[in-house]
Amino acid sequence: MEQVKIANITQKTIRPADKTGYIEVKFRTYFNNQLTNKRREILSDWYTIVNKKDTTGKIKLSPQIKAIIHKELQEKANKVYEELTRTILLEKSDITLDEVWNEWHNERVERQLVAPKTLAGEDGRYRNHITKQIPKNSILKNIPSSLIKNLLDNLYPIGNHKRLAQGVKSDLTSIYKFAILHDYISPDQNPMPYISIGRKGLSDELDRLKKSDIEDQYLESWELKEVLSIVRKYNEQYARIFEFQALTGMRIGEVLGLKEEAIDFNKNIASVIRTRATHGGASEDSYEGNVKNLQSYRNVQLSKRAIEILKEEIELNHQHIRFNPDYKDNGWIFTSKSIHKPDYNGTPLHYSVLNNFLNSSENGKLNRNGNPRRAGIDIDNKLSFKKHITTHIFRHTHISFLAEQGVPLEAIQDRVGHSRGSRVTEIYLHITKKTKDQIIPILDTLTQ
Template identity: 30%
Template sequence: MKKEKDNIITNFTPFSVVKEKWLQTMEKSISSTSYKSYISAIKDFSLKFNDWEIKNINQLNIQDYLFSNNWKLKTIKHKRAVLYSLFNFATKMKYISENPTNNIILPKSRETLIDIEFEENKGLSRDELHIVLDYCERANRDIRHTLIMEFLFLTGMRLEEAGGLQVSDLDLNNKKLSIKHVIDTKATLDSSRTLYPPKNRGSRREIHLNPRSIEIIEWFINNQIDFVFTNRNGNPLQQASCFSFIKNVCTKALGENPKRKFNNHMLRHAHITLLAELNVPIKATMARVGHVQESTTLRIYSHISKKMKDETAEKLDKIII
């Protein structure tokens, strides 16, 4: 057995061969969006090391690669995680004896003032949403995108979850829906109707719908037989058009702000902040938005809203010693 193992390790195997076998495994075990993200993450690495014998790629090569570009720390961490997965696969398949990414040294995160301000301005308050919705009505902006934007704010659903929502997933009589699958909102029209499992097990969930959310759904499902949310041509949601619409109307309504990024994920962040304002327990919030890690929810909870700050100040003002 040891001889067989040694033979596998000593045989010449280029990185490109192992990469393709790893990608075949990943394609069957992760979401379409994550799979594309993995391919993108190793593109530059592949260009440089494709023809190298995989056992000759060492820690120093990977360390130099990760720091040879002016990537942000978040990007470096993601690339390192993807490479770890690839070389871990190579180790388990006996192409190499040790994972060269194990001891990669990453710098400590040093947030700039701009990073902090971006993080603090990630959400959207209810008052701001009213301003944006009023602008959309006055300016006669696309009603479908306007309603989808409002629905994402009210439910905290990811865009791909809303895009994959089927009429059969609805139980409007009991004011709830089930999130069972997602779509790839970056897919071309040929594959845009393909359904995939949600991001993780926690993402499969049932959520309550308030009356306004139900009104929005009912507006869309008139004569619909499969997807709830579609564009005017009856095709599933596309990330590019939703992102462009949200960025445009928020900028028009709220003004240019170099310290803010307006996008669809901002609405999910805003919903979690709204739940914090309503004093919803963190476990209930996690269940509603499909978070598996408590730290993910707490990170958003830590950015308290202006309303919460005002309420705290009001309570402090009443203290008498």
């Protein structure tokens, strides 16, 4: 039984005793119930005690009597606390999936525990996948393991969404852990430790490997130059952004989240301390959000060309500050400067705008007049090679280039803000394998 911390013991009530020279005394104490933040009083039984008082007017008690009273009140307090706890837990035992989800998600938003983009991903997986198979009003402790397993199996291995299945599993694991820590369920009511994401069959795995090509995830040097040349014809600022991304390995949100104050031009260093965001708790006035994870907070050494890009963009901003009355200067570097959207002048660009510029999903769809839309530049169909271009490919290009130059994996991970796995490792291993293939021909010349 848990020991509750009780307050000092004092006299509560005194009454005459049947025995001459004695009185009957009832004692009191209290404890603060941490579950309710309320004080709970505890009373002792009646004690028959010699009617002698100390200098303060209180009944004198022997050490033996004090110990007996303390033991009784402590045991009573422990029992009351246990009953109160059991009652509260019973009241919470019917908590629903949606109630726990909202508490968990809102806490992450309010405390800014993760990046806004991560919060948006969690929210999307909950609405679009979890609640499509598990009703919101399901009592958390009653959700069968088989239902969760079927949810994951419907994403993977039956489908091709392994990363989505992993994300859903991670969300549910966090929700159940949150519920346990808040005493909504007991640890033995958590099914997640027993649920795993199944593997595909061998034939499915072989098909996946045949179809997947890691080389599609990054650009060779000549491919990068071709992409930037095409982009530059339509938008020089966007070309600078993509080139800067390729030179630094930053995520697009990190690039757009740069402010002048984050650049040390004396040491040629950019401090990655924020990301561009307008949702998941980020203020629409500041457009600031947390970076993706702890490893993302970092200093990135900048090349000569990267510094040139920053100075060029900053100089354009200062021209707008002097001559454009619509421009709102808040220190952002890569900002909107459009005559068509004066209300946005000075605000940082959004990554969705850049991705839509490259390849918009609206491109080719019929408008109200029945004519095909022309959204973005549809760059995939302008290239001499077959690759899908998004803002993230420039980050992968940076990783592949460093791997080709023999930069150690750990150094690359530190530079791009990744501590483990994912595409960083996949690209690195792929590039280094290509380098290893060159070893045998070289060795053949060793003794000749």
